[in-house]
Amino acid sequence: MTIYQQAAHFLSPLFPDIPTNEARPFVTLTYAQSIDGKIAGSNGQQLILSGNGSMIMTHRLRTMHDGIMVGIGTILNDDPRLSVRLVDPSDPTPPRQPQPIILDTHLRFPLGAKLLHNFQSGAGKAPWIVTAAIDGHTSLPDLLSLLRRHHGIATLMIEGGARVIQACLGAVGHVDLLVVTVAPTIVGRDGVAATGEMAGETTPATAAPRFPRLDDVRYEQFGRDIVMAARPAWD
Numbered sequence: 001m002t003i004y005q006q007a008a009h010f011l012s013p014l015f016p017d018i019p020t021n022e023a024r025p026f027v028t029l030t031y032a033q034s035i036d037g038k039i040a041g042s043n044g045q046q047l048i049l050s051g052n053g054s055m056i057m058t059h060r061l062r063t064m065h066d067g068i069m070v071g072i073g074t075i076l077n078d079d080p081r082l083s084v085r086l087v088d089p090s091d092p093t094p095p096r097q098p099q100p101i102i103l104d105t106h107l108r109f110p111l112g113a114k115l116l117h118n119f120q121s122g123a124g125k126a127p128w129i130v131t132a133a134i135d136g137h138t139s140l141p142d143l144l145s146l147l148r149r150h151h152g153i154a155t156l157m158i159e160g161g162a163r164v165i166q167a168c169l170g171a172v173g174h175v176d177l178l179v180v181t182v183a184p185t186i187v188g189r190d191g192v193a194a195t196g197e198m199a200g201e202t203t204p205a206t207a208a209p210r211f212p213r214l215d216d217v218r219y220e221q222f223g224r225d226i227v228m229a230a231r232p233a234w235d
């Protein structure tokens with residue numbers, strides 16, 4: 001089995017054939033972390049944590065979604081392309097590119113961003129910049145509903161960064177699938193923690209944060225990395 005086939009074999013069963021939720025997209029939250037739970041180095045320095053195999057898996061995941069969303073912090077720090085590039089060279093069909101969606105309340109998106117060059121060169125779609133805010137932040141439930149009902153986004157991959165990951169896992173019921181690559185690397189205490197600063201919505205009865213339980217957990221080794229997929233549940 002090639003690495004491309006392995007990625008398809010691992011990911012395909014995780015998706016329902018047709019998303020049935022008409023209220024919001026099917027949401028996959030994904031990121032790569034070190035074994036000490038860090039997604040970036042000190043001062044947010046971008047780290048290449050994933051090896052080639054798990055990166056191919058991530059690109060396969062991208063092409064399985066209508067949209068790919070990150071926070072403006074990731075754009076300013078990493079200048080990502082968010083496109084599908086690592087595809088099976090024996091497949092003649094060009095990969096489906098997801099729609100980039102950026103959470104950017106204060107319109108800080110830089111005009112020199114690779115995402116714009118990508119679009120201009122035909123390598124990706126023009127990014128959508130989400131500026132709407134309530135109390136200073138975009139409301140994720142409102143945005144998800146809007147994307148599903150009015151913009152044709154039935155499947156959405158959320159790729160970080162730290163604040164967005166924490167917002168997704170700290171609020172009840174916005175994520176259907178969690179895919180985390182764990183790389184055999186130690187970053188240390190100055191790195192950016194995936195969930196370290198996480199504050200969850202509180203349960204009225206106990207005033208304790210309601211972090212999700214992880215159901216239907218699956219693991220797969222890609223090269224030196226372990227990829228975990230699970231379904232978060234808040235009930």
Ligand SMILES: NC(=O)C1=CN([C@@H]2O[C@H](COP(=O)(O)OP(=O)(O)OC[C@H]3O[C@@H](n4cnc5c(N)ncnc54)[C@H](OP(=O)(O)O)[C@@H]3O)[C@@H](O)[C@H]2O)C=CC1
Nearest residue numbers: 031032040044071073074103105138160161162163164167
């Ligand atoms: N290893 C990995 O897989 C990945 C690592 N990273 C790393 O993550 C770091 C970036 O993370 P971070 O700085 O936290 O930035 P984020 O990418 O999480 O963006 C956060 C910003 O998004 C805007 N935003 C708007 N609405 C929301 C909302 N509802 N919830 C959360 N944020 C919202 C806010 O800015 P505003 O108020 O201006 O709108 C906020 O400050 C980088 O170091 C990058 O390398 C990033 C992605 C993946």
Ligand SMILES: Nc1nc(O)c(N)c(N[C@@H]2O[C@H](COP(=O)(O)O)[C@@H](O)[C@H]2O)n1
Nearest residue numbers: 032047048049050058078080081082083
């Ligand atoms: N899967 C994965 N592994 C890593 O090691 C990473 N650092 C990331 N980061 C995410 O990918 C974006 C870069 O994407 P492009 O290669 O430019 O398309 C980066 O901004 C993070 O969102 N992911």
